[in-house]
Amino acid sequence: MFFTPRTQALPATVPFVGPEALERRLGRPFRARLGANESVFGPSPRVLAAMAEAASGSWAYGDPEQHGLREAIAAQLGLTGAHVTVGEGIDGLFGLLAQLTLDPGDTVVTSLGAYPTFNYHVSGHGGRLDFVPYRDDREDLEALAARAREIRPKLVYVANPDNPTGSWRTADEIRAFAEAVPPETLVVLDEAYSDLAPAGALPPANWLRPNLLRFRTFSKAHGMAGVRVAYVFGEPEAVRQFDKVRNHFGVSRMAQAGALAALADEAYLAEIVARIARARDILSGIARDAGLVPLPSATNFVAIDCGRDGAFARRVLEGVLAEGVFIRMPGIAPLDRLIRVTVGRDEELNLFADALDRALRAARG
Amino acid sequence: MFFTPRTQALPATVPFVGPEALERRLGRPFRARLGANESVFGPSPRVLAAMAEAASGSWAYGDPEQHGLREAIAAQLGLTGAHVTVGEGIDGLFGLLAQLTLDPGDTVVTSLGAYPTFNYHVSGHGGRLDFVPYRDDREDLEALAARAREIRPKLVYVANPDNPTGSWRTADEIRAFAEAVPPETLVVLDEAYSDLAPAGALPPANWLRPNLLRFRTFSKAHGMAGVRVAYVFGEPEAVRQFDKVRNHFGVSRMAQAGALAALADEAYLAEIVARIARARDILSGIARDAGLVPLPSATNFVAIDCGRDGAFARRVLEGVLAEGVFIRMPGIAPLDRLIRVTVGRDEELNLFADALDRALRAARG
Incomplete structure (x- = not known):
């Protein structure tokens, strides 16, 4: 066999499923793309x-x-x-x-x-x-x-x-x-x-x-x-x-x-860094308003502690995805209490706030 | 040591030196870029x-x-x-x-x-x-x-x-x-x-x-x-x-x-394939006019047999490069009798024809 034993033993799973694959599965495009820590503000x-x-x-x-x-x-x-x-x-x-x-x-x-x-x-x-x-x-x-x-x-x-x-x-x-x-x-x-x-x-x-x-x-x-x-x-x-x-x-x-x-x-970069910081504050506020705990962040995303176990956070994540908002979460305990949300423009953050609200109500049963 | 013995033993040489590196060495840009089998006709x-x-x-x-x-x-x-x-x-x-x-x-x-x-x-x-x-x-x-x-x-x-x-x-x-x-x-x-x-x-x-x-x-x-x-x-x-x-x-x-x-x-591709075929014929004619033998080609380049040994072909190549026309040649005998010239527009082929003429005269001494 020309493929090495190492290759043959490797799993077919990949580190990240793209939002495009999820969209094909869901049959519709996401309304907000806040899962891959991309910059929605775009390049200069x-x-x-x-x-x-x-x-x-x-x-x-x-x-x-x-x-x-x-x-x-x-x-x-x-x-x-x-x-x-x-x-x-x-x-x-x-x-x-x-x-x-x-x-x-x-x-x-x-x-x-x-x-x-x-x-x-x-x-x-x-x-x-x-x-x-x-x-x-x-x-x-x-x-x-x-x-x-x-x-x-x-x-x-x-x-x-x-x-x-x-x-x-x-x-x-x-x-x-x-x-x-x-x-x-x-x-x-x-x-x-x-x-x-x-x-x-x-x-x-x-x-x-x-x-x-x-x-x-x-x-x-x-x-x-x-x-x-x-x-x-x-x-x-x-x-x-x-x-x-x-x-x-x-x-x-x-x-x-x-x-x-x-x-x-450099001026554009400084402007974007400021916009990300502002959006991060808004996003943290959305989490707190929903009764969750946003972790401090030095990035373009906020990890939000859903306060219970991984199964609960997974239900919240699935609920947010079903509302048309792409986010992700870590897969391994104890980090799997978290959902991870990339910052967005105000309209995208509003979509996330609404989606989170519905997802939390459903997850809490 | 964190690098494997295999890594440490690898040569620092690379398969191809880019024309940009040659230009930096020569101190001026090439007048025609016919060495990397790119399509000068560009994308659709x-x-x-x-x-x-x-x-x-x-x-x-x-x-x-x-x-x-x-x-x-x-x-x-x-x-x-x-x-x-x-x-x-x-x-x-x-x-x-x-x-x-x-x-x-x-x-x-x-x-x-x-x-x-x-x-x-x-x-x-x-x-x-x-x-x-x-x-x-x-x-x-x-x-x-x-x-x-x-x-x-x-x-x-x-x-x-x-x-x-x-x-x-x-x-x-x-x-x-x-x-x-x-x-x-x-x-x-x-x-x-x-x-x-x-x-x-x-x-x-x-x-x-x-x-x-x-x-x-x-x-x-x-x-x-x-x-x-x-x-x-x-x-x-x-x-x-x-x-x-x-x-x-x-x-x-x-x-x-x-x-x-x-x-x-597909129409653009067909047009480019035809332009490449025409340019290949012109390029082969330039080689023949210079007393060299163009090999038949099913690509966007023509390998030209300089008719002597590798040292002679290398002199021809260096002469063409010195005239501001980027071409390449195989490095290993017996293919090192050849120089390899990518097809170009008429003006680029004319530049090559002139460069080849001067390079051959110098190489023949």
């Missing part, structure tokens, strides 16, 4: 203009060295182009990372209930996952580091700010965590929500270590999830490994042009 | 319109099931959606294929001098390459099948039409080849240039076998190289393995919308 008009201009040049492959974009990212970080590589979303970069680091049976430590697509790529490359529970709805950095010292995994994963809880840690806590991880373990620091992090939560960009890679994306605050462009930065010796295996022409011309324009439009 | 205006419309929706992830595009491709092939999956170019799909099929040390058979990015992904996943020489500037199907029967590799690679020679085989020859390959070896049939294949060269789309996967792309005749969208089709049991490891959100919204529009615009 300058990004759209840059992509439109690049589109007509799309008969040509994009620059495989991603020169202009790499240099622009590096300049913004205060680093050099050798510290950065660009990929097809953080998900795509996680696949490459697993390929670069894992032999079958190698161990990887993450939090139980953390980002599932990271786990998906680890499993897809034959890695074995080892889980540390969340603590008080945050990643337990001390326990993660202790587990890393105990079993010496290839990788240890932390997201700051965190998905699916929306929580964050301080830069000092992140640094202390990385210092407590043994040098033969690579710290995978997922900073997808970095643009939305409060002051003091992000270590400075020039904080690098030989066993650290930091991942950022244009999918969240920059509103470019459907474009597929993200980057990893770290010490050049680690970053250059990606060049040995990546799909060199994988980042499209439009993605490179759009990301360059997004980086340059 | 309907593709550009569809991508422009999709761009404003790019705040949302693309459908991870690629439902509409998969179904449309399947309908055109006379197959079902389960026979097809879409990826970030054939290169991206080759990376997934290597991940799915190769354990470190597994063997893969290909032709010496065939598509290097396939080899790159095989090596990146720890595969060991075994080479069969070209014969009369075509892939030697009989020798490839014999070698597969002898060493029982995981994969055997054939391109039809072929890159870098431009040659093609008949559907009957391809079928006989596949039947001669042992059932435990997967036939990787690269049909990137299928839209340009002469009548009788392509087996019908419903010709499938359990140990066969066929790869096609929107990068060549459809003029969408910079968009990154391609597909693989075959028996559902083999195709569904890709869903276990692929980057589900990896094909952008614009790519899905653009590819759908490209499929629908």
